[in-house]
Amino acid sequence: MSYLEVRNLTKCFGDFTALRDVSLDVAEGEFVCFLGPSGCGKTTLLRAIAGLEPQSSGTIRQKGRDVSSLPPAQRDFGIVFQSYALFPNLTVADNVGYGLASRRRKRAEIAARVTELLSLVGMPDAGVKYPAQLSGGQQQRVALARALATSPGLLLLDEPLSALDARVRVRLRHEIKTLQRRLGVTTIMVTHDQEEALTMADRIVVMNHGVIEQVGTPQDIYRAPATAFVADFVGAMNFLDGTLEAPDRVRIGSVSLACQAQDGLKQGAGVRLCIRPEDVRVRDLPVGAANRLTVKVKELDFVGAFCRASLEAGDIALMADFSSNLIRDLGVTMGGTLDVALPPDRLRIFAA
């Protein structure tokens, strides 16, 4: 039995449907990310699970208990907001101990727990400070400690890292993930940052327009996107419009490309063919390689670790990522030509 069961959840704001018949299971101890563009309903779903934004219909069960109609205070969760929502007039220690103080625990007991949590988030000496004296990353850690203080069964993170600068963000990603694994607390994080989702989540829930597009491990989502939206939203992707001329061939303008057999699509149907820029092969092309194209290098944009090339072959325009080594070894230059292959097993086909 899963720890959290969301069934047929719908949420309307007037005429606008923020969530449409969403169902989802989260296993105990799992780290799940809700990923999607702004307005996709991911935050609404998180707030519905917390009881902060009551759903219009549908049920939520947590650990077998139906919590659908319970107010937030009667549910079991800890939450961290993008704004951190730290109480500015209380010290860090008082913030972390805020939920403990009202549970009639002894003072010494509370102090010990606060110290334990502050060390857990790597800030053992910050107890006497006020939130305004801390950096953004430190405030985030305190908010996390506060949410974990009462040992909730479910940890909800609402875009916890998006207010931080890039370096701190990357470090905290790792820290939160490590902490979550150590404590084993079931965690749901909302984010619009795909990199964040890919690096942190055990499973990703990709959402768009109030529905779930795909649920899967980061590898699934990246390697085998279920819809064109997921393919586009997660990672960089080339889209080529064409028609299915045989179950395993797609025609794009004057070019015909081999692909894996498509069952669900009719012959002659319009399709979108996708390939990731890093999947465009250049080295060690076998002689009779499938989908071999001679392309012209139109642009070469330096991105740091690699270069993103804009390629053109007749009606086909492609982006491809080339490492610096490859560019040097093969003497790729702007305006030059190059032989590439589009491996059929890396092509994804969606109905147009």
Add this chain to the structure above:
Amino acid sequence: MSLAIATGTIRASREDLLMRAGVVAVVAILLLMVGLPLWALLAKGFEDADGRFVGLANYAAYFATPALFNSALNSFEVAAITTLVVVPLAFLYAYALTRTVLPLRWLFQGIALIPIFAPSLLPGLALIYLFGTQGFFKALVGGQIYGIKGIVIAQVFYCFPHAVLILTTALRTADARLYEAADALGASKLRVFFTVTLPGAKYGVVSAAMVVFTLVITDFGVAKVIGGNFNVLATDVYKQVIGQQNFSMGAVVGMVLLAPAALAFAVDRLVQRKQVALLTARAVPLEPRPKFARDAFFTLFCVIVSLFILAIIGMAAWGSLIKYWPYNLSLTWANYDFEKVDANGWDSLLNSIRMAVGAAIFGTALMFVGAWLTEKTRGFGAVRGLVQLLAFLPMAVPGLVLGLGYIFFFNARNNPLNFLYATMAILVINSVAHFYTVGHLTAATALKQIDPEFEAVSASLKVPVWRTFLRVTVPICLPAILDIAIYLFVNAMTTVSSVIFLYSPDTKLASVAALNIEEAGTTAAAAALCLVIVGISATVKGLHLLADRFLFDRLQRWRRR
């Protein structure tokens, strides 16, 4: 336990129910304080002296009496002229304070606020000293300061700080980058003014104009003292009710008085709705750089305006110290011996302070808790909307009208609350009601500025919401809470209009006493009493500023980085 009321599909917790009960209680209190008295006033206009329903007969009589209808035109004229004078003056003054390098800026800022601490009859008294039949400079105005001239000059003094406050706020919120962009595009100074400065302050200008217009239309003290035979709506209400005991006609004039004030209020709200946040979080605040010609011009301007304000106050002060104007100019404290001119003597000041403190304590508590309940109660939208509506209502209701409504409502024999009539309590209640809107808005604004997720965090930590209110919300909002209390105190000290119908011999207030003393012809003593009021309210405000600066700096250590 099954709970019928729910927010969407979420069951209401005990806490939610308590908060909703609180919202209902606030609605009930506001209905008693504002809604029902106004209703009583409205009903009275349709009754004859014996309480029989006569339909529109009173209104017909009103519009058929040229003397009464003329007052409406007079009120409108005075209000329009004053607005046209005050708003440009206040705009320049506010511009000087915010956009130029002004020496002693704090001093000019302080001087502009002085009129707020005075009852509105003070400038009238000062003008009588200066230009009245016995005035020093009566030749300058041909001895005819009584009437529209006097009213307008006194109103300009009285309304100036209100307009300056609004326009300073409007002009302060400027984004330096807009000016840099305009400069970079080579726009002339004049073009920058009309395309950047003025549009940015546009809503402030409308707001200031509406506030001034309403203040003048509804003010009673100025016209009473220096109006002479020039009747306005506010003095008509007073005459009908106190002079002729014609309550029904008083109610009709009150309703007529309500119309322009309500209209101005509606215009202001409409315009404010269009106001969008000009200042985003990324804006760069504008720091004026010194520029000699401009700074010199504005300094001169501020000096002249400040001298005008100081001259009025100074004249009243001097007049209050003079033995027998204008024949014996030697100084004396005799005019401050209020026993001689008023049976209550200094007691009226004690009454004023008692009422002001009462209004500050109960009013602040009610406004803040009320605003908090309205902001934080989950669900219950319709009833929360009702609180907002009732909280906004007093802004559009002139004090005289509200006071009149109180007579009709609380003095009604069948009202179980009529034991309140003629007590200190009703004066406190009336003052809180009269000044409710600004306090409520201040509280609501402060509450909106704190993180909306505090309650969600508290709920997740299973901490009751009232605990977070006391431990977090109140400490964070302490500056706003004090602002509300001081605002209530100062206004309660100086108000004349809303309480003039409600005091009893035992609860006579200083501002009312000053009016009565003046009516009896003892201008010097009236001025003296006004100055004591100015002294008390300015001192309290000064203590507030000092406390803000030194005491709260310590209490609010957590604000520092």
